[in-house]
Amino acid sequence: MSRVGITKEEVRQAIAQLRNQGSPVTVRSIQAITGGSYSTVQRFWKDLRDEEIEMLGDGGRIQTELQALVHALHDKMKENSERIVREGEQRCEAQIKEMEEVLDGERVVHQATVDQLAKTEGTLADRERLLGELTERLNSANIELGRLAQELTDTQRNLEVEKRSTSKLTHDLQAERDAHEHYLAALNEQRRQEQATFDNALTSLREDNRTLSADNIQLRGEILSLNKQLSGMTSQLTDLQAQNRKLALEADSAKDKLQVAEQSLMNLRIELATVKTQHSEAERQLESAVKERRETEEKLVEAKASARTQNSEVRRLSAQLEGMKAELSSRVQSAEERGAEGNT
Numbered sequence: 001m002s003r004v005g006i007t008k009e010e011v012r013q014a015i016a017q018l019r020n021q022g023s024p025v026t027v028r029s030i031q032a033i034t035g036g037s038y039s040t041v042q043r044f045w046k047d048l049r050d051e052e053i054e055m056l057g058d059g060g061r062i063q064t065e066l067q068a069l070v071h072a073l074h075d076k077m078k079e080n081s082e083r084i085v086r087e088g089e090q091r092c093e094a095q096i097k098e099m100e101e102v103l104d105g106e107r108v109v110h111q112a113t114v115d116q117l118a119k120t121e122g123t124l125a126d127r128e129r130l131l132g133e134l135t136e137r138l139n140s141a142n143i144e145l146g147r148l149a150q151e152l153t154d155t156q157r158n159l160e161v162e163k164r165s166t167s168k169l170t171h172d173l174q175a176e177r178d179a180h181e182h183y184l185a186a187l188n189e190q191r192r193q194e195q196a197t198f199d200n201a202l203t204s205l206r207e208d209n210r211t212l213s214a215d216n217i218q219l220r221g222e223i224l225s226l227n228k229q230l231s232g233m234t235s236q237l238t239d240l241q242a243q244n245r246k247l248a249l250e251a252d253s254a255k256d257k258l259q260v261a262e263q264s265l266m267n268l269r270i271e272l273a274t275v276k277t278q279h280s281e282a283e284r285q286l287e288s289a290v291k292e293r294r295e296t297e298e299k300l301v302e303a304k305a306s307a308r309t310q311n312s313e314v315r316r317l318s319a320q321l322e323g324m325k326a327e328l329s330s331r332v333q334s335a336e337e338r339g340a341e342g343n344t
Contacts, residue, residue, distance in 0.1 A: 006036035011044035025338050049335055070321050081307040088303035092296050099293045106289065110282045117275050124268045131261045138254045145247045152240045159233050166226050173219055183208075 014033040018025045031041045190197075 006034045006040060006044075008044045008047060010034050011036070011041060012048055015045070015048065025335070052332060052335060066321065066325070070318060074318065077310060077313075081310045085303060085307045088300055092300040095296045096293060099289050099296070103286065103289050106282055106286050110279070110286070113275060113279050113282060117272070117279065120268065120272055120275060124265070124272065127261060127265055127268060131258070131265065134254060134258055134261060138258065141247060141250055141254060145244070148240060148244055148247065152244065155233060155236060155240065162226065162229065162233070169219065169222065169226070176215070176219075 011030055011034060014030045015025050017033060018029055023029060025045075027038060027042050027045060030036075030045060031038060034041060036044075
């Protein structure tokens with residue numbers, strides 16, 4: 001005997017149980033589960049079908065809300081994607097602008113470095129040319145100093161020769177004096193021995209004495225002349241020694257200038273090495289900036305690809321919702337057909 005007093009919720013649960021079991025939903029099968037009367041089950045089932053049609057059918061509240069939710073979700077995801085893309089593009093543009101400014105600055109620094117390098121190379125060439133000129137002047141001074149030293153040696157040699165000649169003349173003069181004294185002694189002896197020939201011998205002696213006096217005067221003149229020549233050579237020797245000292249001072253000054261020029265050349269070479277190092281560092285920073293710009297462009301491409309992926313996901317979700325909608329419609333149609341069968 002069928003029991004009475006079943007509720008619509010029990011009928012709803014029975015329908016859900018039959019659908020889960022894959023069994024056909026009919027008034028008899030629902031009645032078998034709930035135990036209600038045929039008319040009560042049929043009335044509740046019709047009410048439930050009407051509610052499902054109202055909720056899930058075309059123009060139903062669930063479908064309308066679901067479509068609105070899908071459209072809102074699509075708009076929201078589209079808005080988020082567009083916002084993410086805009087923000088990514090703005091960040092990329094800002095980074096690109098910043099990198100371009102840094103790149104422009106690096107180009108200016110690079111150009112200044114190239115100009116400084118050219119200027120330094122010009123200065124180095126001038127210093128090397130000046131060093132060559134100083135080296136040539138030093139070599140010329142050394143050659144002149146050698147020539148003066150050779151002239152000084154020759155002058156000293158000539159002076160030694162003149163000294164030897166003067167000494168020889170003095171010796172000869174002394175010999176003449178000794179001979180003259182010996183002659184006078186011999187003459188006195190002869191005068192004592194031969195009084196008769198004294199006058200003639202005295203006359204001859206006076207003539208010889210005059211001749212010897214003349215020779216003596218001539219020898220004295222030659223000695224004075226040699227002394228004058230010796231004084232002149234001594235003065236020349238003093239001048240040569242002064243010139244030699246002056247050339248030595250100029251050589252020392254040239255050596256000092258050469259050392260200063262070599263030190264300046266070394267400093268310029270060190271500065272050139274430093275400039276080359278800075279130039280290499282600027283090129284490395286430039287390459288790093290280019291690399292960062294490429295990475296930023298790649299990130300921008302990835303962001304756009306991600307946005308396209310999100311759009312594809314939205315389209316996929318829309319397709320799934322359309323499939324769910326079609327499945328719900330199919331289930332509603334199936335429920336209507338089964339209700340029609342049950343009524344039949």
